[in-house]
Amino acid sequence: MTFTRFALRRLAEMAATLLAASFLIFGAMYLAPGNPASFLLSGRSASPAAYQAINDQYHLNDPFWQQYLRWLGQVLHGDFGRSIEYRTPVSTLIGARLPSTLLLVGLALVLVVAVGLALGWIGAVRGGATDGAILVGTTFAVGTPSFVAAVLLQGLFSVELGWFPSGGSGSGFGSMLWHLTLPALALALYLIGMLARVTRSAMLEAMGHEHVTVARSRGVTERQVIHRHVFRNTLGTVLTMGGLIVSTLLICTVLVETAFSVDGIGQLLDLSTTTKDFPVVQAISLIIVGIFMLVNFVVDLLLPLVDPRVALGARGATG
Amino acid sequence: MTTALVRRPGLARLRLSRNRTGRPWLYLLCLGFLAVVVLLALLAPWLSPHDPNAVDLGNALAGPSASHPLGVDGSGRDTASRLITGARTSLLGPLGVVVFSTVVGVVVGVTAGWRGGWLDSLLSRTTELVFAFPGLLLAILIVSIYGEGLIAPVVALGVAYLPYVSRLTRSLVLAERKRPYVEAYRVQGHSGLQICLRHVLPNIAPVVLAQSTINFGYALIDLAGLSFLGLGVPALTPDWGRMVFDGESAIQSGYPLSAILPCAAIVLTVVAFNVVGERWADQVARRDR
Numbered sequence: 001m002t003f004t005r006f007a008l009r010r011l012a013e014m015a016a017t018l019l020a021a022s023f024l025i026f027g028a029m030y031l032a033p034g035n036p037a038s039f040l041l042s043g044r045s046a047s048p049a050a051y052q053a054i055n056d057q058y059h060l061n062d063p064f065w066q067q068y069l070r071w072l073g074q075v076l077h078g079d080f081g082r083s084i085e086y087r088t089p090v091s092t093l094i095g096a097r098l099p100s101t102l103l104l105v106g107l108a109l110v111l112v113v114a115v116g117l118a119l120g121w122i123g124a125v126r127g128g129a130t131d132g133a134i135l136v137g138t139t140f141a142v143g144t145p146s147f148v149a150a151v152l153l154q155g156l157f158s159v160e161l162g163w164f165p166s167g168g169s170g171s172g173f174g175s176m177l178w179h180l181t182l183p184a185l186a187l188a189l190y191l192i193g194m195l196a197r198v199t200r201s202a203m204l205e206a207m208g209h210e211h212v213t214v215a216r217s218r219g220v221t222e223r224q225v226i227h228r229h230v231f232r233n234t235l236g237t238v239l240t241m242g243g244l245i246v247s248t249l250l251i252c253t254v255l256v257e258t259a260f261s262v263d264g265i266g267q268l269l270d271l272s273t274t275t276k277d278f279p280v281v282q283a284i285s286l287i288i289v290g291i292f293m294l295v296n297f298v299v300d301l302l303l304p305l306v307d308p309r310v311a312l313g314a315r316g317a318t319g
Numbered sequence: 320m321t322t323a324l325v326r327r328p329g330l331a332r333l334r335l336s337r338n339r340t341g342r343p344w345l346y347l348l349c350l351g352f353l354a355v356v357v358l359l360a361l362l363a364p365w366l367s368p369h370d371p372n373a374v375d376l377g378n379a380l381a382g383p384s385a386s387h388p389l390g391v392d393g394s395g396r397d398t399a400s401r402l403i404t405g406a407r408t409s410l411l412g413p414l415g416v417v418v419f420s421t422v423v424g425v426v427v428g429v430t431a432g433w434r435g436g437w438l439d440s441l442l443s444r445t446t447e448l449v450f451a452f453p454g455l456l457l458a459i460l461i462v463s464i465y466g467e468g469l470i471a472p473v474v475a476l477g478v479a480y481l482p483y484v485s486r487l488t489r490s491l492v493l494a495e496r497k498r499p500y501v502e503a504y505r506v507q508g509h510s511g512l513q514i515c516l517r518h519v520l521p522n523i524a525p526v527v528l529a530q531s532t533i534n535f536g537y538a539l540i541d542l543a544g545l546s547f548l549g550l551g552v553p554a555l556t557p558d559w560g561r562m563v564f565d566g567e568s569a570i571q572s573g574y575p576l577s578a579i580l581p582c583a584a585i586v587l588t589v590v591a592f593n594v595v596g597e598r599w600a601d602q603v604a605r606r607d608r
Contacts, residue, residue, distance in 0.1 A: 020448050021448060025460070028460055032465070033465075039464070142593065144589075145543060145544055147560075151582060155570040166571060248453060250453075254455070255544050255548065269459065273462055273548075276466075278464075281460065285452075285456055289451045289452060292451050
């Protein structure tokens, strides 16, 4: 199978899964008890005029398929409907909150990759007491939910020591960076532990391979052996975690942004769930699922380039 | 036998076990801790010194004392009683998730692995789809429809965790099917169902059990997170995640104790479940080698 054909097939598979996911997210509305109009308006003024408006906006009198296809068409044009709570288009609502979340997730991602890889590497190469300490540390990191980390970091670094602000997202890039440091740490902690453990075990496994022994016996320096022969072998394993890392970061922003009152998309998801603002919940769910699939698609394309031994499309078999 | 679950840490490190010297004391410590937590949860009504919901605003945020050994929270409720009673909801929810995902996951996995064909490809398609929804997102989506509570999130998380179990079971069954004893039973005229139930299932059970133990910790994290957001258990029910939320305002006014204790309870319980689950997985891997 050529690379282009493989890429096209994966693209088609991704589109099909995304279609199914969008169908689930849209159809979820019909799982609610009662009719969709009263669900969408739940707890708000149920005047006949309001019913009429919601019926017109969602075309609730049309057959289900037509409603779904119309909604899908609008979503593809970037139109997620109107928020019931804020009475503004969902896309503007999300757009205004996007920068904080993107910066937060970006910061956390950098932390996860840099610290996670480094800890895994050090643990595998050094061994002994260092490895033991890293193993214990990552065991606790993996057991710490992001909201627990958020509350504890807040208590230590902003209340006790006063080094960082305890909430908000600040204005201007420098201030935002300062405000988002603790939230990013809280968000990254769990994934740092996880990535470190996966990297460590993948490197240890690679070290046991024959080609490493051969390289050592040829007199290649230990540094080169680790760089070229061990670490390169683990890149594929690390890469397959990309989708999981990004989607975990995206969903955990709900907890961290709520804990630090950062005005991002995660906080919006929490608020809209509490106020039953379903169009907003739909839009954010779809975005998170879409990004996860996009990252997985890119990972699938990169995998054969990083590790030529991986046959095209063989991830299912190895993973 | 490679039974790696790459997308989730856990059994992915099976092959590593030969490099690791066992640490039985850590495993025993964790097992003991879990036993204590379970006992506290079971005996909560008799063990908790006060009514966990008794509000005493005059005594709010008081430190440890003789009558309140772990202090009180921002509403003057006894922290020790809330921790002990909270262990019930905090363990019951994940238990529901794990039982649901294990039972359904094993049925689906065994059927797909044994039968193969269209059923198998249907399973892998559905798995792809469910993987795209993080557990917490699925739970939030369900809560936004059915409202707050414990049942809806537990079912949602059970569905989200199902593919991890069914995929593992499927790969185990595929490996097991090729082994000679299955063929031997077949030659003797045993039916497929009989071989599955009597012989294959007991053989793969330890690995599945180890995975489910690790899943318990993750389910606890997800459900506590939901309660932290106010989307899980009802507001007045004592629950560890809810206590962290209540404690956040106390921490900001400089009284960290009522927040740190539930945080510690969550972290220690999750770590204990992980250590025990991984130890079991290690033992299974050693047995097979």
